[in-house]
Amino acid sequence: MKEISCKLLVIGAGPGGYVCAIRAGQLGVDTVIVEAGKPGGTCLNVGCIPSKALIHAAEEFDKVSHMEGGKSPLGISLTAPTLDLAKTIAWKDGIVSRLNSGVAGLLKKAGVKTVHGWASFRDGKTVAVETETGVQVIRAETIVIATGSAPVELPFLPFGGPVISSTAALALGAVPEKIAVVGGGYIGLELGMAFAKMGAKVTVVEALPRVLAQYDAELTRPVVKRLAALGVEVMLGAKAKGLSTKGDALLVETSDGKSVKVPADKILVTVGRKPVTEGWGLEQIDLDRAGKFIRIDDQCRTSMRGIFAIGDVTGEPMLAHRAMAQGEMVAEIVAGHKRNWDKRSIPAVCFTDPELVTAGLSPEEAKALGGEIKIGMFPFAANGRAMTKLGEDGFVRVVARADNHLVLGIQAVGQGVSELSAAFGLALEMGARLEDIAGTIHAHPTQGEGFQEAALKALGHALHI
Amino acid sequence: MGEHIIKLPDVGEGVAEAELVEWHVKIGDMVREDTVLAAVMTDKATVEIPSPVDGEILWLGAEIGDTVAIGSPIVRLKVAGEGNVVADTKSLEATAASTPTPSPSPQGGGGRATASKGGAKPTSSSSANPKGIEGGEAAATESPSPLWGGARGGGTAPTSQVAAPSGAPRPEGEKPLASPAVRLRAKEAGIDLRQVAGSGPAGRIGHEDIEAFLARGPQVARGSGLARNDAIQDIKVVGLRRKIAEKMSLSKSRIPHITYVEEIDVTALEELRAALNKEKRPGVERPKLTLLPFLMRAMVKAIADQPNLNSLFDDEAGIIHQHGGIHIGIAAQTPSGLVVPVVKHAEARDIWECGAEVVRLAEAAKSGTATRDELSGSTITITSLGAMGGVATTPVINHPEVAIIGVNKMMVRPVWDGTQFIPRKMMNLSSSFDHRVIDGWDAAVFIQRIKTLLETPALIFVD
Secondary structure (H helix, E strand, O other): OEEEEEEEEEEEHHHHHHHHHHHHHHOOOEEEEEEEEOOHHHHHHHOHHHEEEEEEEHHHHHHHHOOEEOOOOOOEOOOOOOOHHHHHHHHHHHHHHHHHHHHHHHHOOOEEEEEEEEEEEOOEEEEEEEOOOEEEEEEEEEEEOOOOOOOOOOEEOOOOOOOEEEHHHOOOOOOEEEEEEEEEOOHHHHHHHHHOOOOOOOEEEOOOOOOOOOOHHHHHHHHHHHHHHHOEEEEEEOEEEEEEEOEEEEEEOOOOOOOOEEEEEEEOOOOOOEEEEOOOOHHHOOOOOOOOOOOOOOOOOOOOOOEEEEEHHHOOOOOOOHHHHHHHHHHHHHHOOOOOOOOOOOOOEOOOOOOEEEEEEHHHHHHHHHOOOOEEEEEEHHOOOHHHHHOOEEEEEEEEEOOOOEEEEEEEEEEEHHEEEEEEEEHOOOOEEEEHHOOOOOOOOOOOOOHHHHHHHHHHOOOOO | OEEEEEEEOOOOOOEEEEEEEEEEEOOOOOOOOOOOOOOOOOOOOEEEOOOOOOEEEEEEEEOOOOOOOOOOOEEEEEEOEEEEOOOOOHHHHHHHHHOOOOOOOOHHHHHHOOOOOOOOOOOOOOOOOOOOOOOOOOOOHOOOOOOOOOOOOOOOOOOOOOOOOOOOOOOOOOOOOOOOOHEEEEHHHHOOOHHOOOHHHHHHOOOOOOOOHOOOOOOOOOEEEEEEOOOOOOOOOOOOHHHHHHHHHHHHHHHEEEEEEEEEEEEHEEEEEEEEHHOOOOOOOOOOOOOOHHHHHHHHHHHHHOHHHHHEOOOOOEEEEEOOOEEEEEEEEOOEEEEEEEEEOOHOOHHHHHHHHHHHHHHHHHHOOOOOOHHHOOOEEEEEEEEEEEOOOOOOOOEEEEEEEEEEEEEEEEEEEOOOOEEEEEEEEEEEEOOOOOOOHHHHHHHHHHHHHHHHHHHHHHO
């Protein structure tokens, strides 16, 4: 096949890669993107988007289930609803496929050439792509590695049979009766809660003393409460040991050292994600590593000239929006603009019930800086809109410097608070002080008012609490 | 709520009373601790009285112009808590001891006269003279008054608009704070935001800061460790410094100076001085002679020929007060500022007495124990910067005197003796005269007379 030469080659069309390619195309850079699967990467195909579709369906089902027999305080009554998960999955697949073609269209519109196949480095300027029609060699001045990440597999619980990864969990044909979730991180809890709402008996096995360990206990308390209400059994300090011989249960060593069998039709392993650093010829170019990730500088440059890396392959936090921002930045650097990574915050959202949002520093992280801090917390129990949504659990919390009131971090837990991440991120990027947030009119009645009130609280004069 | 009584503190120098010259507050004002309440003036110094507590002014104990005894109540404040008034005003004396009366700083205690290289003169004005010399920069005068904009007691109030010098716009390790749009603009313009001071809240860098940074032009020194410093610190001119400024303006704006520089061969004088210092007489304690007593005696001799040089010129009245007594002010730098101690009646002191008096006064001035009398009443002034004296100076006359003699640095210079260059100890005298009353000719005659006396020092001792 005839060699292709281009200015920029992007390996991987996940959120980092495709954004990088689109932006480069917009800037007139001759760009080629290589993707073995469908465009959109983990996020669009087997991550953010499909999981949110499933979570939404589960939530709707749970809501209407509670209206059965006139039990709802809303006064709505209906007969027992049913869920056809196959149909749900088909609906979710429809969304994914619409977005797949959307991304493909955007790449095309930006003048980016897409090559379908598996890319491997030959050297720092040359990549060979195994396509359906043969090997395509691509020479590029600049190459961006955006190979992403994959679920971590446990050696004693290899994926297959009843043991599934998050990817397979999003493609089940029916709701399993009993699911054991190994790993009480955000992915495990998001999916575990969704399956619980759809009627599964869910057991979460977490090795650490608490779930969602990357968040502080105050923030996760409403989620823990909700897990109990949904009947999810949470085994803390417990270790998954393997599959029972019959394959119908998970062997678990509990915190007090006992061995128990957790009956399960499906065992969902969500113990984290690892960068995809194998299978594409990294050994040919021998880039410096930072742990298991590829080491990058503040312009996403790797140790080899002309090679950038973005997204999950470069480290934590492994979030789509971080990859997108990196991709955009790299495209602009390749187009000759002066850019470097100068973001103040990468907000993180956890779509459990209730949802969690964090942006910037937690109270502990802020305290660790050594300065005096102020914390303002406003509970949704005092927020009118939250009451009208039956969502009084949770709060907004603002962390600021005590000396100049510069906001360092914002967290929230509550129904639908993921949408507040926009306001939180903006406040941090703009360098807002408590007074800036307190002095901004927040529309009433919204949950966003909780943000303003939390800032007021930190200033010592909250109005509604 | 209690009442707190502020009494006129001891402003030093064994002064028993002081004239109230200024109220900075009025009844009903809220004051903070360290807010300047009033200024009082002794015959030597103006001292600002700060409030020792927060409170509301209830009563002011004197009118401007009143003479107030030290220890008299001057202000009553309503304060939170008990205050220092236990029962009624009769118990004042009892509680006085515990009253945290503000005391002027050690400098304030000295209340030293202002002086300078040019020899601002310690006036002999009475306590009623509002131009009396202000006291040292008492710590009490340093407190910025948050409740009164531009309060006179502001002291040095750094009100720089720029947060900090551009060399270090923020504490080490702290990231520059700017919105994404500002960051992008800085990046495109090649500006390192760490170099940019932010004028916004919490030191936030705005577009205007970027513009200001750009307007300063290319950073020539960037990367070399050198950085521009565009900070402007506003320092309020108060106390001694203000007094010096006033005196200097007065002298330079009123007096048309003529400055005359002549070089003196002090080789013989130095030999004589060394010999005199070497000579020891059993039982007689003598100070080590410096050059000053010789110059003072030479001046006495020269003034005997030209008494009009030893005058105070009252230009408003059109009268020259020609003094018989020759009171020589010696401008000297002390740790607390410039002072001009005065050697009184130099005409009646021999070289040893002059020397001893200079030593005594210098020490008194340095330790802050010089009395008002010792710091005022000069009729002519000597200014010397010693080893820093340089080649020539243009001394500023100590108004209302008519002459000032400036001593420059002595150094060995080659002098042509007619056949060869020989090393001689040479020293310049840079002297200024009030040209309104002293003609250039007279000035030259005066300095030439001193030159003759110093170059042939035996003449100083011959009547």
